[in-house]
Amino acid sequence: xxxxxxxxxxxxxxxxxxxxxxxxxxxxxxxxxxxxxxxxxxxxxxxxxxxxxxxxxxxxxxxxxxxxxxxxxxxxxxxxxxxxxxxxxxxxxxxxxxxxxxxxxxxxxxxxxxxxxxxxxxxxxxxxxxxxxxxxxxxxxxxxxxxxxxxxxxxxxxxxxxxxxxxxxxxxxxxxxxxxxxxxxxxxxxxxxxxxxxxxxxxxxxxxxxxxxxxxxxxxxxxxxxxxxxxxxxxxxxxxxxxxxxxxxxxxxxxxxxxxxxxxxxxxxxxxxxxxxxxxxxxxxxxxxxxxxxxxxxxxxxxxxxxxxxxxxxxxxxxxxxxxxxxxxxxxxxxxxxxxxxxxxxxxxxxxxxxxxxxxxxxxxxxxxxxxxxxxxxxxxxxxxxxxxxxxxxxxxxxxxxxxxxxxxxxxxxxxxxxxxxxxxxxxxxxxxxxxxxxxxxxxxxxxxxxxxxxxxxxxxxxxxxxxxxxxxxxxxxxxxxxxxxxxxxxxxxxxxxxxxxxxxxxxxxxxxxxxxxxxxxxxxxxxxxxxxxxxxxxxxxxxxxxxxxxxxxxxxxxxxxxxxxxxxxxxxxxxxxxxxxxxxxx
Amino acid sequence: xxxxxxxxxxxxxxxxxxxxxxxxxxxxxxxxxxxxxxxxxxxxxxxxxxxxxxxxxxxxxxxxxxxxxxxxxxxxxxxxxxxxxxxxxxxxxxxxxxxxxxxxxxxxxxxxxxxxxxxxxxxxxxxxxxxxxxxxxxxxxxxxxxxxxxxxxxxxxxxxxxxxxxxxxxxxxxxxxxxxxxxxxxxxxxxxxxxxxxxxxxxxxxxxxxxxxxxxxxxxxxxxxxxxxxxxxxxxxxxxxxxxxxxxxxxxxxxxxxxxxxxxxxxxxxxxxxxxxxxxxxxxxxxxxxxxxxxxxxxxxxxxxxxxxxxxxxxxxxxxxxxx
Numbered sequence: 001x002x003x004x005x006x007x008x009x010x011x012x013x014x015x016x017x018x019x020x021x022x023x024x025x026x027x028x029x030x031x032x033x034x035x036x037x038x039x040x041x042x043x044x045x046x047x048x049x050x051x052x053x054x055x056x057x058x059x060x061x062x063x064x065x066x067x068x069x070x071x072x073x074x075x076x077x078x079x080x081x082x083x084x085x086x087x088x089x090x091x092x093x094x095x096x097x098x099x100x101x102x103x104x105x106x107x108x109x110x111x112x113x114x115x116x117x118x119x120x121x122x123x124x125x126x127x128x129x130x131x132x133x134x135x136x137x138x139x140x141x142x143x144x145x146x147x148x149x150x151x152x153x154x155x156x157x158x159x160x161x162x163x164x165x166x167x168x169x170x171x172x173x174x175x176x177x178x179x180x181x182x183x184x185x186x187x188x189x190x191x192x193x194x195x196x197x198x199x200x201x202x203x204x205x206x207x208x209x210x211x212x213x214x215x216x217x218x219x220x221x222x223x224x225x226x227x228x229x230x231x232x233x234x235x236x237x238x239x240x241x242x243x244x245x246x247x248x249x250x251x252x253x254x255x256x257x258x259x260x261x262x263x264x265x266x267x268x269x270x271x272x273x274x275x276x277x278x279x280x281x282x283x284x285x286x287x288x289x290x291x292x293x294x295x296x297x298x299x300x301x302x303x304x305x306x307x308x309x310x311x312x313x314x315x316x317x318x319x320x321x322x323x324x325x326x327x328x329x330x331x332x333x334x335x336x337x338x339x340x341x342x343x344x345x346x347x348x349x350x351x352x353x354x355x356x357x358x359x360x361x362x363x364x365x366x367x368x369x370x371x372x373x374x375x376x377x378x379x380x381x382x383x384x385x386x387x388x389x390x391x392x393x394x395x396x397x398x399x400x401x402x403x404x405x406x407x408x409x410x411x412x413x414x415x416x417x418x419x420x421x422x423x424x425x426x427x428x429x430x431x432x433x434x435x436x437x438x439x440x441x442x443x444x445x446x447x448x449x450x451x452x453x454x455x456x457x458x459x460x461x462x463x464x465x466x467x468x469x470x471x472x473x474x475x476x477x478x479x480x481x482x483x484x485x486x487x488x489x490x491x492x493x494x495x496x497x498x499x500x501x502x503x504x505x506x507x508x509x510x511x512x513x514x515x516x517x518x519x520x521x522x523x524x525x526x527x528x529x530x531x532x533x534x535x536x537x538x539x540x541x542x543x544x545x546x547x548x549x550x551x552x553x554x555x556x557x558x559x560x561x562x563x564x565x566x567x568x569x570x571x572x573x574x575x576x577x578x579x580x581x582x583x584x585x586x587x
Numbered sequence: 588x589x590x591x592x593x594x595x596x597x598x599x600x601x602x603x604x605x606x607x608x609x610x611x612x613x614x615x616x617x618x619x620x621x622x623x624x625x626x627x628x629x630x631x632x633x634x635x636x637x638x639x640x641x642x643x644x645x646x647x648x649x650x651x652x653x654x655x656x657x658x659x660x661x662x663x664x665x666x667x668x669x670x671x672x673x674x675x676x677x678x679x680x681x682x683x684x685x686x687x688x689x690x691x692x693x694x695x696x697x698x699x700x701x702x703x704x705x706x707x708x709x710x711x712x713x714x715x716x717x718x719x720x721x722x723x724x725x726x727x728x729x730x731x732x733x734x735x736x737x738x739x740x741x742x743x744x745x746x747x748x749x750x751x752x753x754x755x756x757x758x759x760x761x762x763x764x765x766x767x768x769x770x771x772x773x774x775x776x777x778x779x780x781x782x783x784x785x786x787x788x789x790x791x792x793x794x795x796x797x798x799x800x801x802x803x804x805x806x807x808x809x810x811x812x813x814x815x816x817x818x819x820x821x822x823x824x825x826x827x828x829x830x831x832x833x834x835x836x837x838x839x840x841x842x843x844x845x846x847x848x849x850x851x852x853x854x855x856x857x858x859x860x861x862x863x864x865x866x867x868x869x870x871x872x873x874x875x876x877x878x879x880x881x882x883x884x885x886x887x888x889x890x891x892x893x894x895x896x897x898x899x900x901x902x903x904x905x906x907x908x909x910x911x
Contacts, residue, residue, distance in 0.1 A: 068756060068787060073805055074804050164686070168689075249682075249683075263794065263797060554910065554911055
């Protein structure tokens, strides 16, 4: 298996946080006394412990039943079928077709996101404009930024639910539900990327009299293209997972098949479909990981920090001639055409008079926002439930990460590696198992985890947190394991050579750095987790998501808009908080 | 309260491929093939035959049972509708109750088998939607409270007996089901049993089949279920019900019905609705083909109905805060 180590880091607003910029730290770090350090640690510990205790208290209310003991039998039924998935030809054909649909939706959705991202990114970046952008452009940018933040603060699944009300049962729903929030995210990343590129080429062209479009096309896009290509595939990887998730609202593909089989309790089919989801997800992950490793793109966070060691124009193309990258780039156009044909997506739904009338109707329905029966306290409770769910979910995810991720770290050949062959084989096996385990956890959509959790637990915060926690554990475990690969082995080796026992050397030299990365990624995933509570809410867990789906089911649109505003506020404030905390630990 | 909106004509037929019956794929017709087949059928003449550009007539039903059962049933229904109207008819399967109402509202579904509450919701959102047919059993429909033997609960005849469910675990069907949620919850409240008195939060299994299996497996001690689906499950003998007791049969209420969009005839040709009515009311239990369909519906005939029959459902929904 190739080493799919991730050499690609994205800025804060994408799915990965920026790595600490050590140089900048060293330059700006003020003198710190021991007492200050202790105080900070104490505050830090409180910041972590207090919410956790509060969230657990909320998730496990005293005097309420939480575990549904009767559910054990259904879970037993489910597990009992694990070794006898449904494999007859008819069903496999169905699974294959659903896989095609999922990939097609994901591909077109990603393409749409990239178009939005490219246009949005150019408008948002400063470098694309000759001088300081005119006042109108700046005003447009402020509005656009707000719109983009709002767009990505609404989860794909909620987008899909809203779009169905306007487009009806149209494949376009799946595509747009992916393209809009992903596009908003991409615009931000691309904007930062463009601004981080060296501007000399662009300026030379401009000074030589080139007009805006050609100058951008020839001087800005080529150096950005390796990054954009790897980002495109990275987004595709996420889009496949999201499309599976969208199955919960019936937009077709593997996700919908999974929902149908789950609701019929045909566990043998569920297992076949889960296997398909895992295989697809593994292949796409490996492809996109390989591409990123091959391209060895300088991380765009380094670009945006202005800390790139060499001009990226000189770094990136060197290995972008890799066969993988070339084939991948070549495959894009025919792949999209095939996806377009296979999915039956048509843009006519966007312009039809019916869509216009329905959109007008929906907007009319949504306004003015109204409070749900029960007023603010109901919304407030749902917000607190949502936060508690996210906190408990992160605790579960961290637990999973701490247990599994150490085994999933790819050890490079290094001085300290144990020598005996059986030990190496055992280590390799543990590595493969850990990697597969994490892949399974993150490939099975959280909706499915939630349905399973709801077999054994009463509806509430806990099943939702469990489902999200297990899924996030898979994502966090992989991110953290990959970041641990970059923890320098030098201090530990130095300790080993000076006679310190192995365990102690690890404790002293590896754990602090690793814990730091774990913490950074945990805070970062927390933001995303808050947004994803909508997903498990829709299958009946708790929080804003559940309230949202209840009100959507009853067509109470004025309440829906209140809840959307509340979700937006929660998601933006948790993002700001997490970013603040991340900056604080970096200092 | 949301104002009903005038019906918006359906523009495309592309939707037909979208949610085509999944298990229906076994019959070899994929969504795409169906899409490609649109408009190639020139034989449509009988019931007034719609404009060729309007595509097949999309029908649907609330997913109150397992998808397999639904696809078996509505595959047959679509065929008979096609024979009766001379149109191509596609059954659109959906995964949740509100999706049918949404589809009906936007004009992706023209004729649908609705539950009491979903029908009221749809009629509220589409001005002029008409309830035109129901089964013989639907005017006197009932729900059942069923329980596992392990719960220690015994059958009772009086509605007040429902207070005995306090302290037990309980599941509804779909959250907008009439016989699986609305009426049972109303009867529970009439008896003076609050949902808070139950053990844990009430579950929402999603469908009647799921409720029966959850109770049979002991996953929930008590469940509220549609009496017709219960009878069908007992007859089919596929679920082990030896540990399940029927506690209580609720008083009667109006429930399921066929609902048509007001622009059905306009879009698919005059006489389309009449052709469907004629087919449904003419189904004869002594004819084997008709009997097969009636059997799957758990009925012996279809009879006319009217919107006013569901006013009581509307009032209950209003009382429980389940209307927009």
